[in-house]
Amino acid sequence: MAIRALVFDTFGTLVDWRSGVAREAERLIPGLDGGAFADAWRARYQPSMEAVRSGKRPFVDLDTLQAESLDGLLADLGRADAGTAVKRELVLxxxxxxxxxxxxxxxxxxxxAFVLAPLSNGHVRLIVALARRNGLVFDAVLGAEFSRDYKPKPALYRDAVAALGFCADETxxxxxxxxxxxxxxxxGLSTAHVARPSENGPAGGETGPAVAVTFAARDLADLARQLGA
Incomplete structure (x- = not known):
């Protein structure tokens, strides 16, 4: 088995969601604890997708789900009066x-050395924005919008393998x-865990895999070295 393509989770794996959301929240809503706000919003991330995963609602993109979660969070924080422009900037x-x-x-x-693609719950517009901001170059954009569903539904992984045209264990x-x-x-995909111990701020992040994996790396540079890139 030789690895030929890499597909990436994005939020937390490639990009630091907590610091970015906290920074923008503090800029847009003075007096807010940005870290706590980011954590509370992120806590609604997976539950927001469940209606799509279960088939109770048609697929909608992540911006839509984030906007809905944001409305609920702001109401809970007594900040429901935040204007439409502020809410839009927070989603962005x-x-x-x-x-x-x-x-x-x-x-x-x-x-x-490899074909690269995000396999993310983010939609194409969002992934393109992150890629352009950070100078990342992908060969395709796969994931939620491509499969019209959200991870960890099996179809997203199968669709990625089929789209790239390699065997599952080569991906x-x-x-x-x-x-x-x-x-x-x-x-059937091969797997690589990248440690992100500071992903969740004071709550930490995964310092190593909790499941069997093909590769375990300290960061993405370490993974590249292990793969001979």
């Missing part, structure tokens, strides 16, 4: 996240989240 904060420091150089190295799912990797492995 997810389009302006910064990559982890080693990611741009590591991605450039990896692309010399490496790269993520900082063990549940994502477990779902990918269930569809």
């Amino acid at each position: 904060a997810w389009h302006r996240l910064d990559a982890w420091p080693e990611v741009p150089a590591a991605m450039a190295d990896l692309r010399k 490496l799912m790269v993520a900082a989240h063990s549940d994502d990797l477990a779902a990918a492995a269930g569809e």
Whole structure:
């Protein structure tokens, strides 16, 4: 088995969602604790997708789900009077996240040897914005909008393999989240865990995989070295 393509989780794996959302929240709503706000919004991230995953509602993109979650969060915080423009800018904060420091150089190295694509719950417009902001170059954009569903539904991993045209075990799912990797492995993909111990701020992040993986790396640069890129 030789790895020929890498597909990436985006939020937390390639980009630092917490710092970016906290920064924009504090800018847009003075006096707000940006870190706590980012954590509370992120806590609504997976539950917001469940109606789509379960078939109770048609597919809608992540901006739509984030906007709905934001309305509920602001109401709970007593900030329901935040204007439409502020709410829109907060949703777009997810389009302006910064990559982890080693990611741009590591991605450039990896692309010399492998086909690269995000396999993200983010939609195409959002992924393009993140890629352009951080100088990331992909060969395709896969994931939620492509499959009209949300991870960890099996179809997203199968669709990615089919779209790229390689065998499942030649396709490496790269993520900082063990549940994502477990779902990918269930569809036959090879898997790589990238540690992001500061992803969730004081709450930490995964320092290593909680499931069996093909590769375990300290960061993306370490993974590139392990793959010989």
